[in-house]
Amino acid sequence: MQSFVALFRKELRSYFGSPLVYLVTAAFLAYTGYYFHSDLVYFITFGFGLNIMENFWQILFIDIRLVLIFAIPLLTMRLLAEERRLGTLELLLTYPLGDRAIVAAKLGACLVVIGALLAGTLVYPAWVYHVQPFSLEPLIAAYLGLVLFSLVCASYGLFVSSLTDSQVLAGFLTALPLLLLWLLSWNEAATAAGTLPLVRAISLFNHFQPFSVGLVELRDVFYFAFTAGFFIWATLRVLESRQWRGRR
Amino acid sequence: MISVDHLTKYYGTHCAVDDVSFTIGRGEVAALLGPNGSGKTTLMRVLTGYFPPTAGRVCIDGEDVAEQPAAARRRIGYLPEQVSLYPELTVRRYLAFVAEVKGLGGRARRAAVAGAIERCGLLEVADRLAGKLSKGYRQRVGLAQALVGDADVLVLDEPTVGLDPMQTVEMRTLLRTLAGRTMLLSTHILTEASALCSRIVILSRGRLVAIDTPEGLARRLAGVARLLVRVDGPADGVAAELATLPGVVRVERGAPDGLAGTAFALSARDPEPAQRALGAAVVARGWTLLEVRASAPSLEDLFVQLVGPAGDGAGEPRG
Numbered sequence: 001m002q003s004f005v006a007l008f009r010k011e012l013r014s015y016f017g018s019p020l021v022y023l024v025t026a027a028f029l030a031y032t033g034y035y036f037h038s039d040l041v042y043f044i045t046f047g048f049g050l051n052i053m054e055n056f057w058q059i060l061f062i063d064i065r066l067v068l069i070f071a072i073p074l075l076t077m078r079l080l081a082e083e084r085r086l087g088t089l090e091l092l093l094t095y096p097l098g099d100r101a102i103v104a105a106k107l108g109a110c111l112v113v114i115g116a117l118l119a120g121t122l123v124y125p126a127w128v129y130h131v132q133p134f135s136l137e138p139l140i141a142a143y144l145g146l147v148l149f150s151l152v153c154a155s156y157g158l159f160v161s162s163l164t165d166s167q168v169l170a171g172f173l174t175a176l177p178l179l180l181l182w183l184l185s186w187n188e189a190a191t192a193a194g195t196l197p198l199v200r201a202i203s204l205f206n207h208f209q210p211f212s213v214g215l216v217e218l219r220d221v222f223y224f225a226f227t228a229g230f231f232i233w234a235t236l237r238v239l240e241s242r243q244w245r246g247r248r
Numbered sequence: 249m250i251s252v253d254h255l256t257k258y259y260g261t262h263c264a265v266d267d268v269s270f271t272i273g274r275g276e277v278a279a280l281l282g283p284n285g286s287g288k289t290t291l292m293r294v295l296t297g298y299f300p301p302t303a304g305r306v307c308i309d310g311e312d313v314a315e316q317p318a319a320a321r322r323r324i325g326y327l328p329e330q331v332s333l334y335p336e337l338t339v340r341r342y343l344a345f346v347a348e349v350k351g352l353g354g355r356a357r358r359a360a361v362a363g364a365i366e367r368c369g370l371l372e373v374a375d376r377l378a379g380k381l382s383k384g385y386r387q388r389v390g391l392a393q394a395l396v397g398d399a400d401v402l403v404l405d406e407p408t409v410g411l412d413p414m415q416t417v418e419m420r421t422l423l424r425t426l427a428g429r430t431m432l433l434s435t436h437i438l439t440e441a442s443a444l445c446s447r448i449v450i451l452s453r454g455r456l457v458a459i460d461t462p463e464g465l466a467r468r469l470a471g472v473a474r475l476l477v478r479v480d481g482p483a484d485g486v487a488a489e490l491a492t493l494p495g496v497v498r499v500e501r502g503a504p505d506g507l508a509g510t511a512f513a514l515s516a517r518d519p520e521p522a523q524r525a526l527g528a529a530v531v532a533r534g535w536t537l538l539e540v541r542a543s544a545p546s547l548e549d550l551f552v553q554l555v556g557p558a559g560d561g562a563g564e565p566r567g
Contacts, residue, residue: 006348010337017336087332091393094296094328095349096321243299 004101007092011079011109020074021113028071028117035063036124053138053213057125061142061212062205064121065149068114069182072150073174075113076157077167079106080235084165099239103232107158114150118143138214145211148224149204153178155231162238178204249274250295250401250432255304257290257454264290266454267304272432272447274400279441280434282451283551288434289329291451292405295432296326308401322350325394329405329434331386335379339370339389342378343396350397364392368422384415391422402426404433408440420444438550442466450554457554469550473519474543477526480509481535489529490514494521509538 015021039060047055083089092102125139157174164170184203191199200206207220250272257265265287272278280288294301300314307313313320334342343364347357365374368388373381378389387407394402407423408416423433423444435441441448442462450458460468479486483501491499495516502511516522519542530537 002351002353003349006345009348010334010345013341014334014336086334087328087330088334090293090298090328090330091326091332094293094298094321094324094326095346096318096351097349098318 003095003097004105007097007102007105008108011106012112015075015109015113020078024071024074025117025120028067029120031067032064032121032124035067036060036121039063040128052134057139057142057214058209058212060124061146062209064146065182065208068117068146068150068153069178070175071117072114072153073157073171073178075110076154076161076174077171078161079110079158080162080239081164081167081170085167093239093242099236102239103158103235107154107232110154110158111151114154115147118146118150141214141216142212144216145208145220148211148221148228149208151228152204152224152231155228155235159231159235159238162235249307249309249430251307252291252295253305253307255291255294255306256302257287257294257299258302259290264454265294265301265451268451268454268456269304270449270456270459272430274430275428276447277427277431277433277445278447278449279445280432280449280451281436281438281441282434282457283436285453286451287454288451289405290454292326292403292432292434295403296324297321322397323400325397325399325402327387327390327394327402327404327407329409331390333378333381333386333389335377337378338375339378339381339392340365340374342389343392346393347396352397360396360398364396367395367425368392369418384411384418387411387415387419388422391419395426400430402429402431402433404431406434406436408435408437438465450550452551452554457551465550468554473516475514475516475519475522475526476539476541476543477512477514477537478507478509478539479512479530479535479537481530481533483510485533486510486530486535487512489533490526493525493529495519496522509536511539513543 039056042059043050043052043056080089083092093099125136128134129136153174156178157170160174161167161170164173181202182204184199184205207223210217210220252268252270255265255268256263268287268291280291282288293299295306295308295313297313297317297320305312305314308320308323311320311323334345337345340361343361344357347360352360365371368391370385370388370392373385378386381389387410391404391407394404404423408419411419420440420443423431431445433444442465445462447459447461448465449456450460458465477490479490487499487501490496490512493514493516495518496514497517498515500513500515502513505511514522523540523542526540527537
């Protein structure tokens with residue numbers, strides 16, 4: 001446990017010791033702030049009097065998720081790829097520290113950073129609440145959705161980062177499939193009828209959308225938890241592969 | 249104590265370490281000697297629990313590395329061949345991180361870090377970023393992280409490789425101050441192994457070739473000599489002729505170097521008959537003998553002695 005805490009703290013130190021986190025945070029808050037402003041103006045202009053959850057918050061949360069798709073790969077790409085490139089992974093794997101503790105510390109530190117980004121967006125609902133109080137429960141559901149969505153993205157990013165020693169490649173290979181998975185059910189009319197159920201079942205959008213209107217459905221929670229669990233499992237297998245693969 | 253029992257490690261179908269057994273007693277300093285590709289690094293990685301053996305077992309102070317990796321790893325300090333540090337951490341912070349990972353907290357951690365910094369002569373760079381250090385200092389930080397946590401067993405993979413002569417001397421001096429711990433260090437330099445260690449384990453192509461004291465190896469080497477010869481004549485013909493000289497077990501041809509004639513290195517168990525016969529043999533064929541020089545026995549000669557004239561790949565760097 002102490003070893004885990006040591007690595008977790010070192011990871012956080014590495015994050016906050018590099019300029020990347022500050023740049024990502026600045027860009028994330030700038031983009032989500034812009035979306036907040038533009039979605040609010042849209043709602044006031046065209047949707048006043050309509051359901052605020054469906055016509056404002058849903059749009060905002062789906063926009064925040066888009067920014068996350070680009071922000072998270074920038075945070076996960078270095079996790080294992082950099083250790084591989086530097087060669088520090090070999091030493092790390094010979095310390096009294098299990099593979100699971102390594103994966104947990106790295107993913108945990110990354111989630112703390114993402115959590116900080118999401119906490120930054122709380123200022124938007126706080127400001128709206130200050131102007132006009134509203135029911136908070138649907139928003140809690142929406143934030144739960146964002147956290148679960150981030151967990152999937154981060155564990156997928158960690159997995160990709162474990163496969164290569166190139167951070168750039170890891171970043172690209174994380175962002176592009178996530179975007180594709182999101183857009184999969186964008187145009188359902190363009191999907192063959194036979195494959196539509198499958199597309200719906202794996203589409204990130206279809207599982208996130210209910211959260212954004214305040215609905216927590218067990219199958220969506222299960223989808224996110226299962227997907228994240230799968231990528232964490234796969235990352236552990238990649239680390240383990242040193243046992244049967246070549247020298248590195 | 250390190251005990252290696254019938255250790256075998258395969259990478260796919262390539263056998264990197266083949267049925268190796270040896271024991272290193274508590275407080276003993278031993279060297280793992282062999283050319284590149286002989287399995288030294290693989291063996292060390294198994295010792296440190298980086299990956300498990302394909303067959304056989306390794307125990308550190310009685311703890312099986314594969315079965316109780318955490319307990320065994322806690323007893324080991326490992327210096328990998330390529331010392332890699334986190335460039336964004338200072339030396340002090342990095343060592344504190346290592347101490348914490350190894351289970352030290354609070355005062356014990358601070359004491360361990362301060363001790364390692366002092367022991368390895370890192371005081372003046374302790375607050376510098378690890379990414380900005382020279383190779384010599386990086387190597388010392390590598391050693392310091394192995395020492396943190398008071399590991400009883402040190403596994404050092406080529407601790408002097410890539411250092412300049414001055415740094416090499418300093419590193420060897422530093423290693424001598426660590427006497428009292430069980431130490432296994434790998435090297436491909438025979439003199440280094442002899443100077444630092446009380447026992448030498450020799451590997452060739454993954455197999456154990458010999459375990460002996462430096463004195464024992466010196467005795468075995470006493471009869472081996474290396475003659476450097478330069479002859480002006482057809483290279484193939486000269487090589488064939490040299491191989492027929494009495495006592496010669498191996499002839500290596502030097503690369504063309506722009507000088508007159510071709511250089512050859514002869515290995516012989518007893519050099520004297522070959523030396524005596526050499527001049528006559530060359531003159532009789534009408535060639536010109538340009539140079540004859542005896543050189544100190546090297547690792548190659550030792551391998552000739554141990555694994556025979558076929559050489560068994562000794563001295564051929566692989567991987």
